Amino acid sequence: xxxxxxxxxxxxxxxxxxxxxxxxxxxxxxxxxxxxxxxxxxxxxxxxxxxxxxxxxxxxxxxxxxxxxxxxxxxxxxxxxxxxxxxxxxxxxxxxxxxxxxxxxxxxxxxxxxxxxxxxxxxxxxxxxxxxxxxxxxxxxxxxxxxxxxxxxxxxxxxxxxxxxxxxxxxxxxxxxxxxxxxxxxxxxxxxxxxxxxxxxxxxxxxxxxxxxxxxxxxxxxxxxxxxxxxxxxxxxxxxxxxxxxxxxxxxxxxxxxxxxxxxxxxxxxxxxxxxxxxxxxxxxxxxxxxxxxxxxxxxxxxxxxxxxxxxxxxxxxxxxxxxxxxxxxxxxxxxxxxxxxxxxxxxxxxxxxxxxxxxxxxxxxxxxxxxxxxxxxxxxxxxxxxxxxxx
Amino acid sequence: xxxxxxxxxxxxxxxxxxxxxxxxxxxxxxxxxxxxxxxxxxxxxxxxxxxxxxxxxxxxxxxxxxxxxxxxxxxxxxxxxxxxxxxxxxxxxxxxxxxxxxxxxxxxxxxxxxxxxxxxxxxxxxxxxxxxxxxxxxxxxxxxxxxxxxxxxxxxxxxxxxxxxxxxxxxxxxxxxxxxxxxxxxxxxxxxxxxxxxxxxxxxxxxxxxxxxxxxxxxxxxxxxxxxxxxxxxxxxxxxxxxxxxxxxxxxxxxxxxxxxxxxxxxxxxxxxxxxxxxxxxxxxxxxxxxxxxxxxxxxxxxxxxxxxxxxxxxxxxxxxxxxxxxxxxxxxxxxxxxxxxxxxxxxxxxxxxxxxxxxxxxxxxxxxxxxxxxxxxxxxxxxxxxxxxxx
Numbered sequence: 001x002x003x004x005x006x007x008x009x010x011x012x013x014x015x016x017x018x019x020x021x022x023x024x025x026x027x028x029x030x031x032x033x034x035x036x037x038x039x040x041x042x043x044x045x046x047x048x049x050x051x052x053x054x055x056x057x058x059x060x061x062x063x064x065x066x067x068x069x070x071x072x073x074x075x076x077x078x079x080x081x082x083x084x085x086x087x088x089x090x091x092x093x094x095x096x097x098x099x100x101x102x103x104x105x106x107x108x109x110x111x112x113x114x115x116x117x118x119x120x121x122x123x124x125x126x127x128x129x130x131x132x133x134x135x136x137x138x139x140x141x142x143x144x145x146x147x148x149x150x151x152x153x154x155x156x157x158x159x160x161x162x163x164x165x166x167x168x169x170x171x172x173x174x175x176x177x178x179x180x181x182x183x184x185x186x187x188x189x190x191x192x193x194x195x196x197x198x199x200x201x202x203x204x205x206x207x208x209x210x211x212x213x214x215x216x217x218x219x220x221x222x223x224x225x226x227x228x229x230x231x232x233x234x235x236x237x238x239x240x241x242x243x244x245x246x247x248x249x250x251x252x253x254x255x256x257x258x259x260x261x262x263x264x265x266x267x268x269x270x271x272x273x274x275x276x277x278x279x280x281x282x283x284x285x286x287x288x289x290x291x292x293x294x295x296x297x298x299x300x301x302x303x304x305x306x307x308x309x310x311x312x313x314x315x316x317x318x319x320x321x322x323x324x325x326x327x328x329x330x331x332x333x334x335x336x337x338x339x340x341x342x343x344x345x346x347x348x349x350x351x352x353x354x355x356x357x358x359x360x361x362x363x364x365x366x367x368x369x370x371x372x373x374x375x376x377x378x379x380x381x382x383x384x385x386x387x388x389x390x391x392x
Numbered sequence: 393x394x395x396x397x398x399x400x401x402x403x404x405x406x407x408x409x410x411x412x413x414x415x416x417x418x419x420x421x422x423x424x425x426x427x428x429x430x431x432x433x434x435x436x437x438x439x440x441x442x443x444x445x446x447x448x449x450x451x452x453x454x455x456x457x458x459x460x461x462x463x464x465x466x467x468x469x470x471x472x473x474x475x476x477x478x479x480x481x482x483x484x485x486x487x488x489x490x491x492x493x494x495x496x497x498x499x500x501x502x503x504x505x506x507x508x509x510x511x512x513x514x515x516x517x518x519x520x521x522x523x524x525x526x527x528x529x530x531x532x533x534x535x536x537x538x539x540x541x542x543x544x545x546x547x548x549x550x551x552x553x554x555x556x557x558x559x560x561x562x563x564x565x566x567x568x569x570x571x572x573x574x575x576x577x578x579x580x581x582x583x584x585x586x587x588x589x590x591x592x593x594x595x596x597x598x599x600x601x602x603x604x605x606x607x608x609x610x611x612x613x614x615x616x617x618x619x620x621x622x623x624x625x626x627x628x629x630x631x632x633x634x635x636x637x638x639x640x641x642x643x644x645x646x647x648x649x650x651x652x653x654x655x656x657x658x659x660x661x662x663x664x665x666x667x668x669x670x671x672x673x674x675x676x677x678x679x680x681x682x683x684x685x686x687x688x689x690x691x692x693x694x695x696x697x698x699x700x701x702x703x704x705x706x707x708x709x710x711x712x713x714x715x716x717x718x719x720x721x722x723x724x725x726x727x728x729x730x731x732x733x734x735x736x737x738x739x740x741x742x743x744x745x746x747x748x749x750x751x752x753x754x755x756x757x758x759x760x761x762x763x764x765x766x767x768x769x770x771x772x773x774x775x776x777x778x779x780x781x782x783x784x
Contacts, residue, residue: 006559006591006619008648009507015651042453051450054663058443061434098494104657111528132655136503167398199398228396239456241663256400261406263524264656265496269664271446271633300637391540 014135033382035304035369036350038177038325044293045239046279053278066272069261070254071098071246078334082280083230083248090093096241097254099261100268102128102207102233103128103246105390107230109168109247110137112203112256118167123151125178125328125366127205127356130170142166143359148177148319150183153190166200174209175215175324177358178368185218192224202228207236207245208324212299217323226250234276237290239277243268244276290370294323301327303376304369307383311392325372330354331365333392338364343392349385362371406527424599425774427696427761428742430569430717436685438671440673445670447525449663454511461653462646463490474672475622475640479615489646489651492660494599494625494637495521500656501560501621501639504648505593510559513551516541517570517720517749517758519597521541522562534558535751538568542575566601566609567716570749570760574714577610584616592715594620599628599637600716604683605690609715611675618642618680624628628717629682635660636668681776686715693747695768699775717764722746723757727782730756735784741777 006022057063070076076096083091099105106129114120116138122130124143134141142164150307151171159166169190183191195202206220209232222230222305234244247257261267281288301321308318308329318329331337337353344351354366449455462468468488475483491497498521508530514522516535526533534556536547543563551558563583565575575583587594596613601624612671614622625637639649653659672678693713700710700721723729729745736743746758747771763771 005590005642006505006587006642008504008644009510012648012651014503015618015655039457045453047450047453047456050456051447052449054446055443058439058446061437061439064437064439064442065431065434066627066632088412100657103655112400112404117405118401121716129655129658136652136655157432195398199396201398201433235458237749240458241456241661243657244637250397252397256404257752259404260528263407263521263528264497264499265492265635266521267632269633269635269661272661272663272700 011136011138014126015132032240032345032348032350033374033378033385034350035371035374035379035382036352037370037373039373040236040240040325040372041296043372046289048092049279049285049289050239052317053275054271063270063274067267067273070259071096071268072270072273072277074229074272074279075244076339078277078280079246081269086194087220087230089249091248094251095248095254097249097257098268098273099245099247100243101235102231103241104264105231105247105257106130106203106205107247109203109253109261110134110139111260112253113168115167118271119164121156121166121169123171123176123179123360124359125354125363127170127177128291128357128358130205131359134170139167139256139298141359142227146179146181148181150176150181150190153187153194154216156194157193159195160198165198168201168203169195170203171221172205172208173221174206175211175322175326175332176353177324178322178326178328178352180319180324180326180328182217183221188218188221189224190217192228193343194220195227200227204228204230206231207233210237211294211297211325212323213294213301214322217374219375222248222387229253234280237293238276238279241361242272242276244273253326264351291380297372300371300374300376300379304371304379304383307380311383311387321371325370327371329367329369334365336364337367340389343389344386347385347392349382351386393577403528403530407524420543421760423775424737424740424742425766425770426742426770427763427766427774428744429762429765431762431765432628432632432717433688433765436688438681441677442634442667445667446663449666455662455666457662459659459665461659463488463660464662464665465738467665467672470669470672471638471662479612479622479640486643487640489639489641489649490660490665490731491628491637491639492657493632494597494623494636494639496656497623497637497639497649497723498522498597499525500646500649500652502526502531502596503652504645506531507559507562509771511556513548513561514557514751515563515568515571517755519562519564519569520749522597523751526560526562527646528716530561533751536574538571540573541579541692542568543579543583544571545579545586548583548586550746552586552590554755557590560593560595560729561587562597563613564597564600565613567603567714567718569600570718570720570744570746572645572711572713572716572718572720574609575613575727580610580613581616584613584620587619588617592619596620596622599625600621602629603686603689603717604715606684606714614640621645626672630668630671630686634664634668636665662686689717689764692763692766692768692771696763696771696775703775703779713763717762719761719763721759721761726757728756729759732781733758735781736778739777739781740782741774743778756761
């Protein structure tokens with residue numbers, strides 16, 4: 001005889017499972033080529049180098065204990081040096097905070113920066129992990145559209161002119177997930193200027209910046225104002241299993257995040273943080289490794305875009321895939337991608353319909369395709385199948 | 393010229409840094425014997441076994457990728473089997489959820505079970521990690537005192553009779569941190585019955601249960617009602633660096649926690665979860681390993697308690713230390729332990745004053761001592777120094 005269970009918190013009603021995750025469960029049939037995931041390619045991850053670093057760390061007992069909440073000291077040193085080079089200013093170690101992947105940084109920042117009812121501005125289509133944590137923090141969410149130059153900063157300016165006062169503006173500045181675009185240098189400066197003028201935080205979420213194919217990404221938004229908090233991660237360049245992300249933020253933000261991190265999970269893993277330190281410290285090796293990842297992803301991206309343009313012609317427009325992991329495409333012939341998905345799965349290809357990334361309604365004719373985990377030929381097969389489903 | 397930074401969320405004003413953590417920073421001088429920490433002994437952690445398991449996991453690429461939010465499948469299988477044995481009923485894998493240490497389970501449960509303003513009942517003195525997450529969730533906190541048989545369930549019953557309606561009651565049922573006591577079998581049944589009768593959740597937080605010295609702990613509170621959520625961890629029996637904790641909870645709770653875990657950090661580390669799986673699967677080795685830890689801690693605990701009783705006589709009463717990591721002591725002569733601490737540090741010994749664990753005011757004559765990381769002789773020296781500081 002089991003008793004009735006007590007109730008759960010009311011806010012759970014406002015949260016929903018990630019459509020991407022639910023879809024991933026659909027696409028585990030081996031014969032389906034999945035463009036739906038958002039995973040880096042495990043075959044390109046430096047397994048032997050990670051194993052050697054694990055051995056070295058585990059030769060002593062120093063990596064077994066709890067570590068400090070802001071991260072293992074030497075890892076923060078390496079990250080401070082790398083971020084100093086990226087941002088063109090000396091970044092003190094106290095402004096570098098290591099998190100359990102950059103998603104944890106986003107989640108803790110949502111709590112640190114947002115009061116219930118505060119306004120969070122996101123890009124549309126949106127990174128769903130940002131939507132989730134801003135919703136969980138009880139924020140009011142307003143979306144600003146993307147175009148080929150990234151966030152429509154003019155639309156943000158209009159919001160501000162209408163009297164909206166965001167507490168936080170979130171941007172995936174490089175190789176947007178899911179939109180595929182990169183914010184132009186001019187808009188980066190404009191966004192930073194607006195943040196200073198109107199007193200809001202910008203979260204510059206940059207997990208993909210190092211995965212450029214033809215030319216490096218523009219200077220980070222965080223170069224132009226201390227009100228911009230920069231997030232990054234080793235998940236896309238080394239391996240997600242390390243669960244090492246980080247933020248660069250003013251001291252007051254880092255200390256507030258530290259308070260919440262203590263309650264959230266005390267600290268990260270000293271073992272995986274020591275592994276990450278070893279790999280990030282070896283500049284020559286790391287640079288060659290990331291070059292290999294870039295070359296492989298770049299070839300796959302070009303194959304996917306070429307196949308889409310060849311097979312669909314003017315019935316689809318799609319991004320150029322100059323870096324990152326995703327191509328965003330819009331059907332111009334009125335195709336509803338939510339309706340197309342079941343037929344596509346039957347034909348043996350999976351993707352994520354655009355509506356999964358819409359802040360409200362919208363993107364019903366769009367789709368996101370991930371090109372990282374299939375070779376060029378498989379990607380061509382995938383697009384053949386998509387064309388077959390579309391024609392069917 | 394740096395601009396004024398935007399404000400942080402209002403709730404930060406209600407949170408404060410853990411007194412324990414701040415104290416730990418004070419006690420890093422090598423000549424100070426620290427009884428203040430709460431760390432297991434790294435010298436007793438199975439470093440070579442962890443290194444071998446890391447090697448085995450890293451022989452394939454299967455541990456490099458993101459893993460599932462509720463944890464790596466084989467780890468959940470092993471935990472379900474172990475928890476089935478502990479709880480005397482078949483625990484389905486769907487009711488086992490792996491977290492980044494059991495502190496993350498507590499933190500996610502605070503969000504899943506508590507609406508702002510809801511009542512959370514804690515034990516007094518309290519586990520500060522529970523206070524932190526309940527405060528962060530905006531809960532109202534009421535404390536119920538401990539005595540030699542653990543939580544004063546009669547005091548909880550009085551609360552209920554006065555019309556209080558807790559959403560959650562938190563207990564560290566075995567070898568309480570900081571109180572050192574274990575809840576009696578009779579009170580376990582009573583607590584579970586009250587939870588069913590009054591419709592509240594119990595969080596049975598049990599990181600220390602396997603560290604018994606003379607006899608195994610009583611049957612878990614979770615045996616007596618499905619409204620009891622059980623938490624445990626490998627941190628105290630294997631190593632904190634694995635960051636593997638777990639909860640056993642009804643399906644609806646696990647699915648709600650899964651939603652929040654996706655936003656909190658997506659997933660744990662497939663590498664450290666595979667290492668934990670390997671070590672938890674080897675019953676014979678694990679049993680011998682935990683016996684070694686028990687024997688070492690038991691000897692230290694007895695040395696500490698003996699030294700306290702010998703040196704202080706009836707000026708102190710202290711717990712018997714039948715397991716876990718802590719001895720709780722009360723001065724009977726009016727000594728203020730907050731005032732004693734600076735003198736003790738000068739004499740070369742650190743402890744945590746009882747007030748650090750008080751829900752309101754209180755425990756000004758009490759202290760917590762951790763016996764895990766020093767040998768018997770060093771613990772005797774520590775108590776000699778404490779007596780010297782007390783006399784001075």
